[in-house]
Amino acid sequence: MISPSEQQVLASVSLDEPWKLVETFSTWVREHPNDVNRAMDHVVERLRAFGVPVTVHEPQLYLSLPGKARVEANGKTFRAKPPAYSADARHGLEGELVYIAANQADDIDTIFDKKLDRKGAQQARARGRIVISEGYASPGLVSQFEELGAVGAIAINPGVDIHWGICTSVWGTPDLDDLPRKPKIPALAVNNPDGKALIELANQGARVTIYADMEEGWFKSKLPVVEIKGAQEPDKFVLLHGHLDSWDVGVGDNAVGDATMLEIARVLWQHKDKLARSVRIAWWPGHSTGRYAGSTWFADAFAIDLEENCVAQINCDSPGCRWATEFTELSRMSETDTFISEVIQDIANKKAVGERPHRAGDYSFNNIGISSYFMLSSTMTPEKRADMGYYAVGGCGANIAWHTENDTIEIADRDILLRDIKVYLSAVFRNATAEFLPFDWRLTAKEFLRTIDRYQGKAGDRFDLSPSREAAEGLLQSLETFYRDVGSKKIPAREANRIIMDLARILVPINYTRVPRFRHDPALTIPPLPTIATATELSDFDEQTLGFALTQLRRGQNRLVSALRDAARIARSEERLARAAA
Ligand SMILES: [Zn+2]
Numbered sequence: 001m002i003s004p005s006e007q008q009v010l011a012s013v014s015l016d017e018p019w020k021l022v023e024t025f026s027t028w029v030r031e032h033p034n035d036v037n038r039a040m041d042h043v044v045e046r047l048r049a050f051g052v053p054v055t056v057h058e059p060q061l062y063l064s065l066p067g068k069a070r071v072e073a074n075g076k077t078f079r080a081k082p083p084a085y086s087a088d089a090r091h092g093l094e095g096e097l098v099y100i101a102a103n104q105a106d107d108i109d110t111i112f113d114k115k116l117d118r119k120g121a122q123q124a125r126a127r128g129r130i131v132i133s134e135g136y137a138s139p140g141l142v143s144q145f146e147e148l149g150a151v152g153a154i155a156i157n158p159g160v161d162i163h164w165g166i167c168t169s170v171w172g173t174p175d176l177d178d179l180p181r182k183p184k185i186p187a188l189a190v191n192n193p194d195g196k197a198l199i200e201l202a203n204q205g206a207r208v209t210i211y212a213d214m215e216e217g218w219f220k221s222k223l224p225v226v227e228i229k230g231a232q233e234p235d236k237f238v239l240l241h242g243h244l245d246s247w248d249v250g251v252g253d254n255a256v257g258d259a260t261m262l263e264i265a266r267v268l269w270q271h272k273d274k275l276a277r278s279v280r281i282a283w284w285p286g287h288s289t290g291r292y293a294g295s296t297w298f299a300d301a302f303a304i305d306l307e308e309n310c311v312a313q314i315n316c317d318s319p320g321c322r323w324a325t326e327f328t329e330l331s332r333m334s335e336t337d338t339f340i341s342e343v344i345q346d347i348a349n350k351k352a353v354g355e356r357p358h359r360a361g362d363y364s365f366n367n368i369g370i371s372s373y374f375m376l377s378s379t380m381t382p383e384k385r386a387d388m389g390y391y392a393v394g395g396c397g398a399n400i401a402w403h404t405e406n407d408t409i410e411i412a413d414r415d416i417l418l419r420d421i422k423v424y425l426s427a428v429f430r431n432a433t434a435e436f437l438p439f440d441w442r443l444t445a446k447e448f449l450r451t452i453d454r455y456q457g458k459a460g461d462r463f464d465l466s467p468s469r470e471a472a473e474g475l476l477q478s479l480e481t482f483y484r485d486v487g488s489k490k491i492p493a494r495e496a497n498r499i500i501m502d503l504a505r506i507l508v509p510i511n512y513t514r515v516p517r518f519r520h521d522p523a524l525t526i527p528p529l530p531t532i533a534t535a536t537e538l539s540d541f542d543e544q545t546l547g548f549a550l551t552q553l554r555r556g557q558n559r560l561v562s563a564l565r566d567a568a569r570i571a572r573s574e575e576r577l578a579r580a581a582a
Pocket of ligand 1: 253254317395
């Protein structure tokens with residue numbers, strides 16, 4: 001249901017300003033920090049023209065800027081692009097080429113995954129050689145070949161274009177603990193036809209020389225944040241954010257997102273009297289060249305404020321793209337599912353199909369524990385993708401122009417952009433005005449039960465996950481009582497909202513992170529309830545290793561059970577019940 005005040009807010013949306021920004025950015029390469037800063041200045045200038053207050057932070061971010069690259073073999077030169085965080089090889093690195101087959105990424109769920117199944121068998125082949133394999137030059141692929149002892153890595157992209165990317169698994173600017181994971185070998189991406197030719201050469205035992213010209217260091221990076229104060233709970237805020245730096249002119253990824261946030265800032269400023277909570281809107285630098293360095297810096301710099309006051313984080317990447325009619329691969333945490341489904345039904349008249357957020361896309365807030373929704377936005381139907389012969393990509397509404405020179409103005413679609421701006425605006429507006437925060441943790445508890453049952457099925461009688469199940473059932477019971485009391489308004493809204501936020505601080509980290517709060521997990525896939533995920537691998541281990549795995553599982557189960565019990569205690573809120581009884 002669209003409320004009358006939401007109706008008024010939506011009526012203020014226009015495509016004029018956002019489309020102007022899309023057109024401007026479609027001619028501005030936004031890779032080098034100097035160019036990104038200039039584009040940030042432009043956004044700030046537009047915001048100030050609307051009278052919107054904006055603070056511009058200027059953190060030093062550690063970035064890796066890819067330059068030219070090529071592969072030389074048998075007197076032939078092959079086109080290539082190095083991913084950010086490749087090691088430098090401007091003077092050339094020569095080595096024997098070896099091909100190790102990988103599963104071609106077939107959908108968005110697996111493109112960020114590690115690709116090799118069996119490590120041991122490949123070690124002897126990879127050691128001291130340059131390894132070529134199918135996929136994107138992702139952290140999964142590159143870190144795995146580095147572990148195998150390769151001296152260089154070449155990724156064969158699925159099509160005729162070469163996609164830019166980033167190959168470090170370190171999330172944001174590295175700290176001392178992260179540094180050992182910074183890639184030490186040069187990596188390149190080549191297109192599919194060249195990759196096939198190189199596989200031929202590898203099969204003949206050829207030697208190749210790879211070149212990658214890299215620039216790495218600290219760069220002062222502008223990072224504008226708008227804050228529109230809510231009238232009732234100004235300390236509490238919804239965080240809407242997206243990246244401004246891109247590969248090349250990056251229209252679908254992510255000029256359209258930058259434009260969406262600009263229009264939302266303009267419109268919400270006009271209607272600020274209608275907001276109960278505050279809305280902060282941030283444009284990130286260092287997304288592409290620093291593995292989310294901008295959002296990670298923000299998470300670090302304002303960690304305690306975020307912990308205390310942030311009610312939700314909403315990522316805005318690749319809305320408004322050509323042919324992206326659907327909302328079928330929508331990243332969202334389970335507790336937000338009903339909420340976002342209603343928004344998308346009301347605004348776009350579409351059925352949302354949510355999925356677990358990938359370890360990607362400026363989700364730099366999982367370790368603090370913040371309910372989150374959206375990452376990539378609308379997308380094509382599978383039929384359209386099949387018609388076009390498109391393979392899986394990580395943005396641009398499934399247009400394969402993603403992360404290439406082809407991500408130009410025709411990737412943006414005016415009508416779809418207008419619709420998607422309204423989707424984001426409604427979500428932010430409802431989140432900032434709802435009396436009770438619209439997150440249902442019962443959905444998350446049920447997700448946990450499904451995860452635990454699936455893991456138990458895989459573990460068989462090798463390990464007993466019933467303590468996890470009991471704790472999850474206990475949490476669900478406490479939540480049933482809590483939401484019944486919320487429904488009958490037995491709990492004051494502020495108290496209920498504090499509980500809903502406190503639950504996020506426990507239940508998001510236990511479902512999305514392995515490392516402690518206020519650190520950042522690597523940019524590699526994290527399975528649900530990761531502390532007990534080893535349960536799915538028990539059949540892979542020999543008898544001796546199985547003992548180690550079971551030890552790990554026992555410790556992991558303790559951590560999970562303790563967290564679920566803490567959460568149940570918060571939901572029951574003993575003190576509240578005692579007060580009510582007194
Ligand atoms: Zn993006």
